[in-house]
Every structure is written in C-alpha cells, then in structure tokens.
C-alpha cells in the first residue's frame with residue numbers, strides 16, 4: 001500500500017515507560033507541528049512489508065508540551081499494538097498530520113462541573129485536560145471563568161494499571177477544582193490497595209451523590225471500554241442527564257460474542 005507522504009509525519013519514539021506487561025506510556029516526537037486541543041486523538045501507524053496499519057490514540061499530553069504522550073494497551077492479536085509494543089526509543093512510526101476528535105472540554109454549555117469517567121487507558125484525554133488546566137491555573141492564565149470543577153472516577157481491574165495515579169493524585173491534593181478517585185474492580189487480587197473498590201459504573205451513583213453533581217450543572221465524559229460507556233450512559237440518563245450533557249469516546253467495539261460478558 002503506498003502512502004501519500006503529505007498526510008503523514010515520520011514520527012519517532014522519544015521515551016517509553018512500561019506500566020505492566022500490556023500497558024505502556026509512549027512519548028513521541030510527531031516529526032512536525034501537530035495542532036490539537038486537549039481531548040483529541042492522533043492517528044499512529046506502522047508500515048511493514050509495504051502494509052500500513054494505523055489506529056487512533058488519545059493524547060495524554062497537553063497541547064503546551066512539545067512531545068505527544070500516549071497511554072497504550074496491548075491487544076495481543078490486534079493489528080497494530082503488538083508492533084507498537086516492540087518499538088523502543090529512537091524507533092520510527094507514522095503520525096497523521098491532523099489530529100481529530102470532538103471529545104474536548106465543554107466550555108460552551110454553561111455547565112461548570114465536569115464528571116470524567118474512564119477505564120484504564122481511557123484516562124488519557126482527561127490527563128490532557130488536567131495538565132492543560134493545571135498549567136493555566138498555575139500561570140494565572142485560566143481561560144475558564146466561573147469556577148469550573150473536575151471530578152474523575154477511574155476504573156481498572158488492578159491498581160498497577162492506573163498509569164497516572166501518582167500525577168493526578170498530586171494535582172488533586174493541590175488544586176481545589178480537581179477530585180480524583182481511582183477504583184479497582186478486583187480487590188482480591190490487590191491486597192495492598194487501600195483505595196476505592198468496585199467498577200466505575202457501579203460506583204457512579206454513589207459519587208454523583210457524594211460530589212453533589214446535578215444534571216443541569218454537569219457535563220459527563222465517558223471514555224474507554226464500550227460496555228462501561230453503555231452502562232454509565234444508562235445510569236446518568238436515569239438520573240436526569242440529557243443526551244447533550246453526555247460526551248463519549250469508545251475505544252473499540254465489543255465483539256458480539258463478548259457483549260454479555262463482564263468488564
């Protein structure tokens with residue numbers, strides 16, 4: 001397959017941090033200027049034997065940073081991630097020159113609470129939001145009048161999968177506008193874990209009440225596993241959220257045979 005050279009940058013891996021055997025954080029030099037807004041995604045690709053494979057990845061980095069950062073999960077029989085996981089600092093990959101996506105901060109509706117719900121790598125766009133807002137807040141240049149507040153509920157099976165727990169916990173301990181609650185759904189595998197337990201969708205009502213979030217004041221953002229998104233959407237709608245107050249970024253589609261299985 002030939003590629004049109006003007007659509008892609010020759011990107012390069014700058015740094016790689018392995019979070020577990022199947023999760024890593026990649027920092028990437030896109031190879032040219034890539035404009036994006038917090039919450040958008042880039043399209044990364046690998047070309048092998050004339051065959052190009054590319055997929056979407058949310059930026060975890062803030063547009064203020066020079067490098068792009070991605071939080072990637074290995075899908076063992078996937079088309080791209082097995083190759084992506086072989087890449088080391090200095091190795092080349094492709095990056096489309098245009099970032100895309102509408103999963104950006106809702107600053108136009110008048111709702112000033114932002115409920116950020118994610119599973120594992122679905123935290124990436126929220127890291128981008130928070131890094132960006134934190135930097136604006138520290139510099140006194142926040143473009144958000146009206147006291148916006150952010151409430152993040154982040155689920156994973158195991159505590160070692162969180163990736164950004166330390167960073168987000170640090171911001172939350174300093175910034176009065178951020179709450180961050182990581183929760184593990186398999187506490188029996190995590191005897192040292194002292195934090196919240198249970199699946200994010202099972203905890204959603206509890207935290208909506210605890211944080212006193214009202215549908216007319218709160219935009220909900222759902223990112224990651226499609227089943228979590230479907231369940232959370234239903235819970236929020238039954239609690240009074242209208243469709244336009246729920247933004248979604250599903251990372252993949254559930255295969256028909258798995259549709260009934262638990263997350």
Ligand SMILES: Cc1cc2nc3c(=O)[nH]c(=O)nc-3n(C[C@H](O)[C@H](O)[C@H](O)COP(=O)(O)OP(=O)(O)OC[C@H]3O[C@@H](n4cnc5c(N)ncnc54)[C@H](O)[C@@H]3O)c2cc1C
Nearest residue numbers: 055056057058071072073075078079080081121251252253
């Ligand atoms: C807008 C957007 C942003 C995304 N951002 C990220 C991100 O930040 N980090 C990230 O890791 N992924 C992200 N993804 C998913 C990513 O694009 C790929 O689909 C994923 O990395 C798998 O690629 P693959 O080629 O290895 O597997 P594929 O060949 O695409 O998939 C093989 C099979 O595995 C299923 N599958 C795909 N991903 C998963 C998964 N995570 N768990 C279980 N089954 C899966 C597919 O439905 C398919 O049946 C995003 C997707 C979208 C649409």
